[in-house]
Amino acid sequence: MTETAASSSPDRPAKKSRKDAAGGQSGKLGFFGRIALFVRQIIGELRKVVTPTRKELINYTLVVLVFVIIMIGITTVLDLAFGAGVGWVFGGSGPVEK
Template identity: 60%
Template sequence: MSEALVTDTAASRPKGPSAKKTSKSGGPGFFGRIAVFLRQVIGEMKKVVTPTRKELVNYTAVVLVFVVIMMGIVTVLDLGFGKAVLWIFGGNVSVEQ
């Protein structure tokens, strides 16, 4: 029979003062972490593919159509709820001076 491989996870790590990392753990310092972050950002930016003009026009059209549809849905709901509130609470009240 083979034995199960036990890995060091957050749940299995010992808790207590000896388990805490010290600030001199040998990892990169503040500026080193910033440099690593910037290198990762540049690496990710190199993976970005800019859309062609046709794709950009297509994406823009899709977004505009979606926005118009959502505006219609919200308008219908707003008018419907407004009419319902006026019907429930009596919207025919006239104020005489």
């Protein structure tokens, strides 16, 4: 049985890893200890980041641009529809009286 499967069994408590132990003690650490732990966690997360390839980056950019264009179109249509509706309800096409 693997360690993950063993630690997830209901009759046996899970072992705390070193990361869990450090995170659990963050209340006992001093101000600078908590800052150092935070910086270590940031560095650990940044090491997990995968930079996309050029092809992936172009694909992601095109997807975002197409989505933004579609949303601009929807917003424009709704704006024109609501503007026409307000003009129809309040009679906005006539001269403004003071």
